[in-house]
Amino acid sequence: MILKFIQNLQIDPFPIRSAFKGYSFDGLQRDIQAGITGALLAFPQAIAYAIIAGLPISYGIWCSAIAALVGPLFASSRLAILGPTNATAAMMLSLTLTLPPEAIGNVGVIALLVCMVGGLLIAGAFLQLAFLLRFISQSVIIGYITAAGIFIIANQSQHLFGLTVERGITFVDTIKKTGIHMAETEWPAVVIAVVTFAFLILLKKSPRLKNLRVAISLLVASGVAYLLAENGFSVHMVDPLPFGEWPLTPPAISMSTFTLLFGPAMAMAFLAALENTVMTKTIASSTGTNVNPNQELLSLGFANLASGFTHGMVASTSPVRSTLNLNTGAVSQVSSMLNGVLCIGGALLLGPAIGYLPKAGVAAVVVNVALALIKPERIRVAWKSTSSDAITLATTFGSALLLPLHIAIFIGVATSIALFLKKASAPQLVEYGFNDEGQLAEVENQRANPRISIIHAEGDLFFGAADLFRDEVRKVCHDPLLRIVVLRLRNARHLDATTIFALEDLIKFLRSTGRDVVVSGAKRDVYKIFRDTGLLKLLDKKNFFMSSEKNPNVSTRNALKRAQEIIGTDKADIQIYYDPSKKKKDS
Numbered sequence: 001m002i003l004k005f006i007q008n009l010q011i012d013p014f015p016i017r018s019a020f021k022g023y024s025f026d027g028l029q030r031d032i033q034a035g036i037t038g039a040l041l042a043f044p045q046a047i048a049y050a051i052i053a054g055l056p057i058s059y060g061i062w063c064s065a066i067a068a069l070v071g072p073l074f075a076s077s078r079l080a081i082l083g084p085t086n087a088t089a090a091m092m093l094s095l096t097l098t099l100p101p102e103a104i105g106n107v108g109v110i111a112l113l114v115c116m117v118g119g120l121l122i123a124g125a126f127l128q129l130a131f132l133l134r135f136i137s138q139s140v141i142i143g144y145i146t147a148a149g150i151f152i153i154a155n156q157s158q159h160l161f162g163l164t165v166e167r168g169i170t171f172v173d174t175i176k177k178t179g180i181h182m183a184e185t186e187w188p189a190v191v192i193a194v195v196t197f198a199f200l201i202l203l204k205k206s207p208r209l210k211n212l213r214v215a216i217s218l219l220v221a222s223g224v225a226y227l228l229a230e231n232g233f234s235v236h237m238v239d240p241l242p243f244g245e246w247p248l249t250p251p252a253i254s255m256s257t258f259t260l261l262f263g264p265a266m267a268m269a270f271l272a273a274l275e276n277t278v279m280t281k282t283i284a285s286s287t288g289t290n291v292n293p294n295q296e297l298l299s300l301g302f303a304n305l306a307s308g309f310t311h312g313m314v315a316s317t318s319p320v321r322s323t324l325n326l327n328t329g330a331v332s333q334v335s336s337m338l339n340g341v342l343c344i345g346g347a348l349l350l351g352p353a354i355g356y357l358p359k360a361g362v363a364a365v366v367v368n369v370a371l372a373l374i375k376p377e378r379i380r381v382a383w384k385s386t387s388s389d390a391i392t393l394a395t396t397f398g399s400a401l402l403l404p405l406h407i408a409i410f411i412g413v414a415t416s417i418a419l420f421l422k423k424a425s426a427p428q429l430v431e432y433g434f435n436d437e438g439q440l441a442e443v444e445n446q447r448a449n450p451r452i453s454i455i456h457a458e459g460d461l462f463f464g465a466a467d468l469f470r471d472e473v474r475k476v477c478h479d480p481l482l483r484i485v486v487l488r489l490r491n492a493r494h495l496d497a498t499t500i501f502a503l504e505d506l507i508k509f510l511r512s513t514g515r516d517v518v519v520s521g522a523k524r525d526v527y528k529i530f531r532d533t534g535l536l537k538l539l540d541k542k543n544f545f546m547s548s549e550k551n552p553n554v555s556t557r558n559a560l561k562r563a564q565e566i567i568g569t570d571k572a573d574i575q576i577y578y579d580p581s582k583k584k585k586d587s
Contacts, residue, residue, distance in 0.1 A: 011125060011295055016073050019332040027331040034330035035338030037211060038081060038321050042068070042339055043346050044214040045320070047238070047354065048366045049084035052152055053092035053313055054167075055110065057354060058241055060084050061347045063114075063312030067303040069340030071315070072333030075299035076292045077280040081321040081336050082303045086373055087275055088268060088314045090148035093155060094405035095264045097169045108252025109261070111308045115251045116258070116265035118304030121273060121297050130293030133277050135420070139382045139389040140412040141274065142375075143396030147171070148405060149373030152366060154178065159363035160193045162186025162236060171401040188225075188233040189360035196221045196364035211324060214365055221361025236359045241351025246344075249311045267406035270413075272316040276300050279317040283326060388419040452563045453479075454486040454520075454556065461492050461499045470502040474509065483515050484563035488556055490521030490547050500533045507538060516566055518543045520559035 012018075042064045050060025064083040071082035095113070124130065154174045158165040163181045168174030196217050203213030225235045277293050284291045296317075303315050325335055382393045396412030403411070455473055473485065487503075507517050517539060522530070527546060530536040536544060543562060545555040 010292065011298055012074075012076070012292075014073065015076055015295065016333050019078055019334070023332065028334065030329040030331050031334040032338060034325050034328040034335040035342065037328045038068075038325055038335065038339040039342035039346070040215055041211055041324060042081075042083060042318075042321055042343055044218055044365070045318075045369075046084060046343070047357070047362060048214075048369055049086070049089040050313065051156075051238075051362055052086065052089035052366055052370075053084070054096040054155075055092065055313060057238060058311055058347070058351075059110070059313040060089075061241070061343060062246070062310050063307045063315050065340045065343035065347065066306045066310045066312050067315035067340070068336045068343065070306040071299045071303035072336045073299075074295070074302050075280075075333065076290075076295040077283055077299075078289070078332050079283050079287065079322060079326050079330055079335070080276075080280050080296075080317045081325050081339060082300065082315050083318050083321065084313050085275060085316045085318050086152070086369060087145060087148060088272055088316045090152055091264075091268055091271055091405045091409070092314055093152070094169075095268075097167050098404050099260075106252055107247070107249045107311065109257055110313070111249040111311070112251035112253060112257055113261045113265055113268075114304055114308030114312060114314050116261055117269045117272065117314050118301045118306075118308060120265060120269035121301030121304060123301075124269070124273060125294045125297035125301060128294055130273070130277060130297055133274050133293070135417070136274060136413060137389065137392050137416040137420075139385075139392040140396050140409070140416050141278075142378050142382045143393045143412055144271075144400055144405070144409050145373050146375075146379060147397045147400030147408070149370040150401065151405070152370035152373075156363040156366045156370070159236070159359045160189065160367065162189030162360060169404060186234065188228045188235055189358075191228070192221050192224050192235070192358050192360040193364040195224050196361040197368065200365065200368050217365065218357055218361055221358050221364070222356045225358035225361065226356070237355055238357045238359055238362055240353070240355025241347060243352050244348050245351070246348065247311050248309060251308060264406045267409055268314050271409060272300060272304070272314060273297055275319075276317040279319050279322055283322060286326060388416075388423065391419060392416045451481055451567060452484045452486065452560065453477075453482055454488055454560075456488045457492045461495050466496075466499040466502040469499075470506050473506055477510065477513075477515070483567050484518060485510060485515070486518045486520055486556065486559045486563060488521045488559075489519060489526050490523070490555070492526060495526060495529050497533075500529065500535055504535060504538060507535075516543065516563075518545070518559045518562050518566075520545045520555040521547045522555075523547050 043061065046060035046064035047057045048060070049064075050057040053059065067082035067084075071080075072078075099109070151171045151174070154171050155168070157163075157178050158181070161182065163178065163184055163186075165174075165178050165181050168177045199217040199220050200213055203209045203216060206213075209216065225237070229235050276296055280291045280293075280296050283289075300316065307313065307315050321339075325339075330336075379393070382389050384390075392412060392415050395415045396408060399408035399411040402408075457469065461469060473487075477485065485506075510517055519530075519539065522544065523546070527536075527544070530539070530544065543559075545558045545562070548554040
């Protein structure tokens with residue numbers, strides 16, 4: 001029964017089996033090479049992401065390992081690599097800063113959060129909600145990511161300067177608290193940070209070493225820290241992982257904790273899903289393959305569930321490691337799974353060695369990663385495109401600097417949707433009429449006393465547009481000589497209950513003043529909703545004219561004849577109101 005339900009949803013419960021159809025030894029070699037290369041980048045990145053999130057480094061390492069191992073079992077994308085990312089780590093930092101210290105120290109609370117994210121993603125996959133992500137403006141993501149990058153840099157500045165600073169919940173709060181302690185700067189930390197930055201920049205120019213630059217830069221930072229310590233300087237180091245230790249972390253299930261974490265979990269699930277969808281579609285475009293967005297949500301959900309139970313943080317699709325996986329020639333999910341296995345081995349065997357990494361060096365890596373999030377060209381495009389994009393960008397960016405990130409992203413999404421609905425529900429009416437050739441054409445001079453007015457409605461007449469549409473029509477009806485309103489609905493779509501109520505009010509209003517309504521150009525879906533809701537009976541079937549595909553204007557001419565019949569004349573001045581953006585379709 002469950003499998004049948006899943007099949008109806010077009011979700012494969014175990015899609016990885018298709019990856020081995022025609023799998024060759026050459027493919028295995030390429031996957032092994034890609035897996036090893038990816039692990040060399042994943043391990044140091046995982047340390048950086050955990051520090052970004054304000055969590056012990058073990059959370060980043062285990063997430064990177066487990067998500068890369070479990071996610072591919074359920075994914076339709078063969079080359080995506082799951083694990084911690086900048087965006088999700090920054091949001092986790094925003095959350096950990098708002099939680100009480102005792103909650104952060106309770107591994108079961110973090111486990112519950114990550115498992116809740118996984119559960120929400122799995123529910124989204126079964127409810128087929130991936131399509132909703134298409135309606136989120138890129139300006140929201142650009143504003144959030146840019147602010148997140150700035151917030152990460154501000155948060156890591158204390159480690160760059162060797163300071164001990166009280167936690168700041170927002171960017172402004174963090175800058176204020178850090179500024180107070182700047183006089184306490186420890187110069188050994190600054191030296192380590194500068195050297196690490198220098199190697200990151202130099203190695204980026206090397207085609208052979210750029211994928212290893214994080215690991216090499218951290219090794220160099222460790223060497224500098226060792227020399228400074230040997231000469232009597234104090235250097236702050238990262239806490240090591242115990243040798244061979246891998247704790248399982250069952251969620252701390254309680255109603256109060258669940259309620260506390262539900263909002264942040266929703267925000268993280270949304271962000272992870274969006275990042276996942278964008279990245280998997282990008283990979284699919286590069287390889288000429290197809291992905292199922294809901295299947296990817298399922299994969300991401302199970303990856304987060306596994307990460308939650310194994311001492312990991314929230315996972316998403318890593319843009320950097322997925323691109324590296326693609327560029328190094330991987331052919332299947334085996335590369336990701338090998339990546340995960342190598343990270344597990346590295347954590348179990350090399351965990352104590354992490355204690356030789358200086359905090360200033362790791363902070364330099366984190367800041368370097370955060371700087372990559374700030375893309376001036378994308379910001380410029382979003383700012384210059386439309387006023388809606390600019391407002392959404394500014395609102396999201398400002399909110400993310402002033403408020404916790406998991407709240408700011410919802411403000412950005414709400415702004416984007418509100419501006420879209422405003423744009424979609426603002427009908428524009430322009431005078432239009434029949435020319436000498438009998439074709440619909442724009443009227444150059446406003447007719448003073450029209451007795452028949454044709455309202456051309458085109459587009460989505462959903463609930464957001466219904467009241468505005470009715471009000472605009474009523475404005476036309478202020479002319480005391482107007483007797484008949486012809487509603488031309490040939491290209492009207494998505495009429496709903498609110499639209500029907502608005503049309504009902506309009507008909508009653510006009511008839512109460514001795515006037516009437518005639519409908520023309522209606523298609524079958526419009527006719528059906530008129531009939532089923534009883535609006536056709538109120539209108540009178542004689543006042544309803546269906547569309548003709550052969551000649552779109554026939555129904556309007558028939559409606560005009562009906563209007564003249566009601567008026568009792570065979571001549572009338574005519575005005576046609578229409579949406580000017582649809583002019584080409586109408587002529």
